[in-house]
Amino acid sequence: MKTIKEISEQLQQTSNPEPWMRTLEDDHRAGVKKELQKWYRNYEKKRQLEQMLQEKINFDNRYRTDGGALVAGVDEAGRGPLAGPVVCAAVILPDEAPQLLGLNDSKKLPVQERNRLSTIIKEVAISYSVHIQSAERIDEMNIYAATRESMEKAVSTLAACPDIVLADAMKLQVGCKSESIIKGDAQSLAIAAASILAKTTRDQLMNRLHEEFPMYNFKKNAGYGTEEHVEALHLHGPCAHHRKTFEPVKSILEGR
Template sequence: MKTIKEITALLTEVKEPESWMEELAQDSRAGVQNALRRWKRQYDKQKAVEQNHMVKEAFDMSFAPFEGALIAGVDEAGRGPLAGPVVTAAVILPRETPELIGLDDSKAISKVERERLAEQIKSVAIAYSAHIQSARIIDEMNIYAATRDSMEQAVKGLAVNPDFVIADAMKLDTNCPTESVIKGDAKSLAVAAASIIAKTTRDAIMDNLHNGFPMYNFKKNAGYGTAEHVLALQTHGPCEHHRTSFEPVKSMIKDWR
C-alpha cells in the first residue's frame, strides 16, 4: 500500500482522471481523501479555464464573415489617468491558441502574468500593433476622440489586414467591418490579448517616465489620481506629461501660472 505522501506526489503528476484513482475513493485514510479532493478542485478549475478559453475563441469566430477570416481585437489602456499616454493595441490571433489558455482581461491578471502573456501573445499572434497617444493629443482632441483615433491607428499598424475588427466599447472607422462590444476584453480572446499588449506597453512607458519625474511615483500609480499623486501635484505642480484637460490638473495649472 502506498503512503499518503506517495499518493499525493502521484496526484501532482496526473492531468486527467485515471482508473487507479477510483480506488482512492475507497481509501479510508483522511489524508488520501484530502489529497483527492484537492486534485479534483484543481482539475475542475483548470477545466473551467479551458472551457472559458474555447468560449472566447468561439465568440471571435462568430464574427467571421467567411471561413478563415482574420479577426482583430482592439483595446486600450490608460483612459482614466491624470498623466501619461493612452495606449491602444490591435491583435490578430490564429483560430486556435492553446498556448494562451488562461488569457483574460488585463485588469484581472497580475503584472508578472501580464508580462508573461504579452510575450506569449507576440510569439503566437498572426499580427499585433500598439499605438501611443500622447497627453498633448489627448488634451487637444479630448480623451474619447483621442482613444478612438489611437485604436484606428493601431488597426492600420497591423502588418496583416484583418477581415473584421472587434473593439472594446468603441465604434471605429476602419477598412473592414467592425463591432463595438461592451466588456469585450471579458468576452473576446483577441480583445483580451490586445488589452494585455496595451497594458504592458503603457506600464513600461510609465516606468520610464518615473525615472525622469520620480516625485510623482508613476511607477506605482501609473499616472492615476491616487492620493499620493495628487499630493505630489499640489507640491510640485504638473509636468509635461500631465493631462491639462483633466481635473484636478486643469485647476492646478491656473494656480501655477
C-alpha cells in the same frame, strides 16, 4: 502501499480522472485525502478556464464570414489617468490558441499573469500592433478622439489585413468592417489579448516615467488620480506627461 509523496507525484502527472484515483478516496491517510482534494480543485479550475477560453473563441468565430477570415481585437489602457499616454493594441489570433488558457480582461489578472500572457500572445499572434498616444495629443484632441485615433493607428499598422475589427466599446473607421463590443475584453479572445498588450506596455512606460519623476509615484498609481498623486501635484506642480485638460491638473496650472 505507495507513500504520500509517490501518490502526489503520480497525481501531478495525471491530466484527467482515472479509475485508480477512486481507491485514494478510501485511503485513511489525511495526506492522501489532501493531495486528492488539491488535484480535484486544480482540475475543476482548469476545466473552467478551458470553458472560458472556448466561449471567447466562439464569440470571435461569430464574426468570421468564412473559415479563413481574420478577426482583429482592439483595446486600450489608460483613458482615465491624469498622466501618461493612452496605449492601444490590435491583435489577430489564430483560430486555435490553447496556449492562451486563462486569457481574460487584463483588469481581472494579476501583474505576473499579465506579463506571462503578454509574451505568449506575441509568440502565437498572426499579427499584433501597439500604438502610444501622448498626453500632449490627448490634450489637443480630447480623450475620446485621441483614443479612437490611437486604436485606428494600431489597426493600420498590423502586418496582416483583418477582415473584421472588434473594438472594446469604440466605433472605429478602418479599412474593413468593424464592430463596437460593450465589455468586449470579457467576451472576445482577440480583444482580451489586445487589452493585455495595451496594459503591459503602458505599465512598462509608467515605470520608466516613475524613474524620471519619482515624486508622483507613477510606478504605484500608473498616473491615476490617487490622493497621494494629487498631493504631489499640488506640491510639485504637473510634469510634461500630465494631461493639462484633466482636472485637477488644469486648475493647478491655472492657479500658478
